[in-house]
Amino acid sequence: MQPLSIRKLNVWYGKQQALKDITVDIPYHQITAIIGPSGCGKSTLLKSFNRLLDLNEQVRINGQILFDGENIYAPGVDVTDIRTRIGLLAQKPFPLPMSIYDNVAYGPRIHGLANGNLSQIVTAQLQAVGLWDEVKERLKDPATGLSGGQQQRLCLARTLAVQPEVLLCDESTASLDPISARGIEELLRGFKDKYTLVLVTHDIDQARRLADYVIFMWLGELVEHGPARRFFEQPQQELTQAYLAREIG
């Protein structure tokens, strides 16, 4: 079962083509890492999955992304529904300017998921990201008072509270200190049985540590993709070999 199938996806920023003819399947309930040097289109690919790319007016997209067999770029598709089912953890933690509690509660509130047990949902999600013990005494405090690592875990809890099926992570540990970054990595690893995870990273070692499946991008093109073990141990393409050997990038 492939929750996300990308078919001949082309993306242009104005006249510049950012993604060229991408066709790949994202495996179900595994961690897929999209790797490649900066500017190779990996974030663009990730943001095309939840149609956040649409916010940029310069962007032109053709091709298909099938989510549960349905093309999310078909006319008449409910974008908010797509974004509800495909959550995103951004590169830099961005707590909403409200309390810790409200940050997590916001999604369930707008989607009507609470059914009167909102605080249970909030508690559960904060526990799931290991933040509960650190914040339970100050749920009403502004979320901006947390440290960077705590903020990113809060953002993760906020995304999960919407009950997505897929979780996209856009270099979500890049702005954190090594210990916090490891903390997030551990969490993501543990989420595999509940979510399909796709993460963008420029950190080959992180991909090695986490990924079950790897997609390697170069200048907007998909160079190679496959199960992580094969990808790292027997890369097929010269470009991949050179990149993994850190000769290019």
Added chain:
Amino acid sequence: MEATPDTTIRPLPAKKIAASRLSRWRWFKDAGARTMLGATAVIICLLIVVITAALTARSWPILSAYPLAELLTGQVWQPMRGLFGFAPFIAGSVAVTLVAMAFAVVPAVFSGMYLAEYTSSRTRSALKPLIDLLVGIPSVVYGLWGVLFIVPLVRDHIGPLSDRTLGQFFPFFARTNPSGYGLLAAGFVLAVMVFPLIVAVTEEVLRSIPREMRETLLALGATRWETTRCIMRRAALSGTLAAIVLGFSRAFGETLAVMMLIGNTPRIPSSLFDAAYSLPALIANNYGEIMSVPLYESALMGAALLLLIVVLGFNVMARLVIMRLTKRS
């Protein structure tokens, strides 16, 4: 760093290091520029002090001749008889400004929200110059438009209609004045004048909110409206209040258009259709005439001082609100 002969003009060691690398002429130009730019900024700040001081000095005679409470609450304005009651003018200014705000605030804030959150950059770049254009139209043109279109409309249609319906129950809507000149006409035109200002500031405030907030909300599956509402409530509220207060100050101080439409009758208004008189109009209509009347000039200066204090007061109030709100978030 070794000492150079002209250390006397560079008292701090940090400056000495920096200056020693520059030629004296470049150093001189840099210091000159700093002094000149600084002086300009200081002079601009001083202007407000100078104006306030001058107004206070010139209005001192009236302020010392009558108790302040009597001036502010006095209802009769008859300079010939030595009666200087500001109350009708204060009430007129407040009333016409409130009417204007009642018309302008909601549509202006909504327009700002629409411009910032809903339009494409192409639509925005077409609409924004139009709004800026509205700000640039001279008040006298707005005033004329009011005289030619709004006053007849109020006189022939809105007045009679309001009198027949709401006016039967609420005296505030009773048609007390058949001319059409009064609070409603002046307030409406004033609303049109401050509308673009509030739109522009609201839009700017919303667009200054980090892009990440919008993306975060949309990525959580929030609709456009939910996103806009959350941004408005959580991040842009203080700025929007500032926009409204700016509009208020602007309306409160507007002279010409109000003068042309409000009816210039020094009486505390009790109905939307009453003619009234505003503080700026009082000064503009009377300054330079019959100055032989004792204390007359001083009284007008007092009115100007009052105007200045109110407008400054609103601005300070807005800043305090903003400070409180931004501290919370």
